[in-house]
Amino acid sequence: MNFDPRYSGRSFTSVGTRPIRPDGVDKVTGRARYGADFNMAGQLVGRVLRSPHAHAKIRKIDTSKAEKLAGVKAVITAADLPDLTDGDAAMYDILDNCMARTKALYDGHAVAAVAAVDARTAKQALKLIEVDYEVLPHVTDVDEAMKHTAPLLNDAIFTEGLEEKPVKPSNVTKRTQFGHGDIHEGFGQADFVVERSFKTEQTHQGYIEPHACVANVSSDGTADLWVCTQGHFVYRQHCAQLLGMEASKLRVTSSEIGGGFGGKTHVWAEPVALALSRKAGRPVKLVMTRDEVFRASGPTSATSIDVRIGARKDGTITAAEATLRYSCGPYAGMWAEIGAMTAFACYKLENVKTVGYEVLVNRPKTAAYRAPSAPMAAFAVESAVDELAKEIGMDPVDFRIRNAAQEGTRSSYGPVYGPIGIGPTLEAVKSHPHMKAPLGKNQGRGMACGFWFNFGGQTCTDLNIGMDGSVSLAVGTVDVGGSRASLSLVAAEELGIAYEHVKAVVADTSSLGYNDMTDGSRGTFSSSMATISAARNAIKILRERAAQTWDIPVEDVVWEKGHAIAKGEKYGNLAALSLREIAAASGKTGGPIAGHSELVADGAGVSFATHICDIEVDPETGSTRVLRYTVVQDAGKAVHPTYVEGQYQGGAAQGIGWALNEEYIYGKDGRLQNSGFLDYRIPVCSDLPMIDTQILEIPNPNHPYGVRGVGETSIVPPLAAIANAVSNAVGVRMTHIPMSPPRILAALEAER
Amino acid sequence: MAGVAVSTTINGDNFEYLCQPDETLLDVLRDRLGLTGAKEGCGTGDCGACSIILDDRLVCSCLVLGAEAEGRRVETIEGMAHGDTLHPLQQKFLEHAALQCGICTPGFLIAAKDLLAKNPDPTEEEIRFGLAGNLCRCTGYDKIVRAVQDAASVMKGA
């Protein structure tokens, strides 16, 4: 790779402006096509039969009656998705999650599926499938599942990461540990110690668009899949592997995506749709209902976390410790591990230790949700940090500033930080007018910090210059919130042309090389890097063509502001050639002009945010109202500041929902009781105030423009910021998220 | 099951279709008439993504039967712009970046259009409560509210 990704400190013409997004008009006129908006001739309707039991052995499935129903074209069970995973445990789990094999592991677990001529017939056919279940005891609570007496989900699981290999199987799949120094020594030096236990309930990403796809498998073994996904290349790999296809024979087109937030990063129904299509010999459309989305896709972990932090009288933290237990659903995960890594990442700590336990429960397979695992850990830690500041008698902002990590600090998860933004976000918060605004009765202000790693990853971009000088940019990272606008700005910047002359599209898997998915806040970071690289490759060709036209050495041609310029006195008579002029002549100078880039965009800069919020609590009912909210976050460089603000606001809103009302509620029978937007309560418009944002730009040294990821960090601080605000408003420390009115009222009553 | 023959007006054009008695108007629009601008986010009236205007009333088309449209006037997102001229709300949603993923946008635009038709000069609170039936998971609503405020001032001036 000749591409130099280092930050160059340049000034910008296009980057940092706020143009209208290229896919905008289609989206405001209803023409944009999402997962469920695509149809094929002769298409069948696919529907999935799901387990009503939290935990049950599947003795037998009789599909004969369903198969005989007129209009039914295919019925499948796990037998139609044989295990081709070849010892790949993670893929096997995905397969088993797509279609239960020997056991149903949660309420909503798929056990069979049908394809029929219409929805009514498909629905009827589901009722004709007879499943003989042997209901088993279940466990849905993370702490309960860790007990020796808990029902076992998988007796082949022996906890990894223990010093001695356990003799008995367990629901704990793994123990992980991070940290440095000696916490015993550290706590010995502390004048004040705060120790508390916290719980957070399970939440769902809550994207408004249910999972949807259209699968078409041909008898020649090739296939097409239209699907809403955060990563069509990853979906292609997963589906091809699970169905025993060659990846190149499966073309996956990503539709417009109606929200993902991590929930559309691995396959759910897509292999089922492909298997149905393969069996029926016709295209199959499979769209989840909202009930299915909640019961069988998504959610994040439920957690139980113990935190202990000690500090000296002068406000220096001497030791910090956390034990984090995260539910994974029925399959092994690494959610507690991520929580353990992020928990204390904001602070400069000499003695720190975090331990994570991954816990199996009879709930849907945990999926990533925006900075996965970090918000819960931050809730616990930032609540304890606030309490500790109070005990010492320090302002919570000053206390955090005193202990904030900085360049050269060894992070709690291991490596030493480069230039980072936690200190600047805290300083910005300290001087923000929000911090000085007056508060009324029963009102409180809280603040909290958050951290997320940000990812890079494999990325591939094509930049094609048309004969008219306009540029089409094909990217492979799905656009979840305006990245086509950002990437067009980057292409325009690099080429020195106007934004309007660039059109960015998301290419299908047959038109572009492999791309990792849009996750880990990598979309704009990675694809902008590949776009810059592709543009620079195109510029090299543009210079060559100009040199050829002028018949001078290419070394004497430079590219400035969208023009080839012959450098040097001797070329004074050569007028600059515009990109448009060079493109118009391209047919005669060597053919089409394009720039390509295939790279691994590593070096995504870590990201920090600090949030402030004001809350009013009704002490008679426990009802809360968010009065004011401010987000301060480091973006590295905001390519399209409006969409950066949008990411900050959206993450904050999701965090507010999580903090106050959102939770999976299971009955004693292990069934999910609130699988709809009526009782899974995401914030509505009237629940929220305007969300103020302040973008800080501390350049990422590993990106030419200094870009960091911005998508995820904003969901990390709200849980703690709101808990701290509630504590300041009515004097109760909330340790259980969500802080729903019954929980707050119960806490208040207990105080009285 | 006998189909129901329906004659209705959608975005000013006459339509005739045959639908099942239990088929929702949303399914008719999307699956029979190819008008996929209205989205199904929940199917239970909780998200507003399928919002349409039925005889001057804002409704969720997932909670209306296709058969009920007989003799009535239906307005959908597809009829909001005049030719290639966007409605001021559509324009302001673009300018304010009031959409990220965009799945809720058609529903918000229809609901906002209905809101401004009934209340041309709403306060922020009236906008927030007026649009509470439309869920957005991406934006935190901030830019949506601002876009509606801006569109309202433009429309008053027009």
Next chain:
Amino acid sequence: MVEVTLWGSLGAIAGGKSKVEIEAKDIRELFRKLAEQYPGLEPLIEKGIAVAIDGTIYRDTWSKELPQGAEIFLLPRLAGG
């Protein structure tokens, strides 16, 4: 020769060591030699390990050089939203 720090769980597999010395010029060579010296690490490397070089996390750039004196830290490969 570079000094490589292993995160807790990885250290257990490498015989309880939290730091190992490896002669390697880039990530590829580092992984190869780690797998040779500590066969228990091989499946983990296969599954994906990230390398932090002076605080910057690399997940896939196996050609990345390991500068002399740089801080090399092995981390689990993470999932994101």
Next chain:
Amino acid sequence: MRYIRPLSIEDAAGLLAGSTGTAAILAGGSDLLVRMKGGFIEPDLIVDIKAIEGLSEIRETSEGFSIGAAVPCAVLGESKALKKAWPGVVEAANLIGSKQVQGRCTIVGNLCNASPAADSVPALVAAGARAVVVGPAGRRTIAVESVPTGPGKTSLAKGEIIEAILLDKRHPHSGDAYLRFIPRTEMDIAVVSAGVNLTLDEQGRVKSARLALGAVAPTVILVEEAAEVLNGSKLDEATLERLAKVCSGACRPIDDKRGTVEFRRKVAGVLAKRAAITAYKRAGGK
């Protein structure tokens, strides 16, 4: 399955009476279609009553108001006369669901769905509203509180249909109010609710009172003791405290996904107090 749109209430009742399978009445559809979507009901016959003459009207008579069974709740909010006379009933009706649902849902549907948490019902019960029932045996008028008999169950016989809700003409010095508790600001089902209707004497003392609570028992309950507490008072602190206590005590709530027993008990009292204060002010009390 059949979909029929009769033109008279007698035809509608006849269709329902003569149906052999599951029959459902469709007015606003905001409950029916949700239940159909979830597979909880698969009707063989849907009787759409919106084409029946008069059913989509609010009529003001010498005795008060008659609200047709097919009048969407949004229309109640647009009726100035109704809003002036019965603000509590109107605000309750206007709290059901979203603006979108408001354009469709009806108070009769809300009543017949027989949810203990139905928003309009406590306000209607407090208001002493009556329901006009048409059926094979003719027409009868019953108190609204006698319609729901348990969650999802009504006292209506096969073939019976509610044609309209009647509200009395307002006495001077009267006021009503409805409050509910929901976790969000909109879009939720009531966790607890309270409707209060008061008439005062010339001195501003409560002459008559009706108070109903929602979501705290299998049906909306009329709390008789609350009226006793309120009667003769000017809603002083002590009265309000007693009112809260009586209302909390009258609850027979359950723990569910929306709230706990303790929460419902406590908040029922709080809402009763607050709704009583609003109703008192509306009645002209000071």
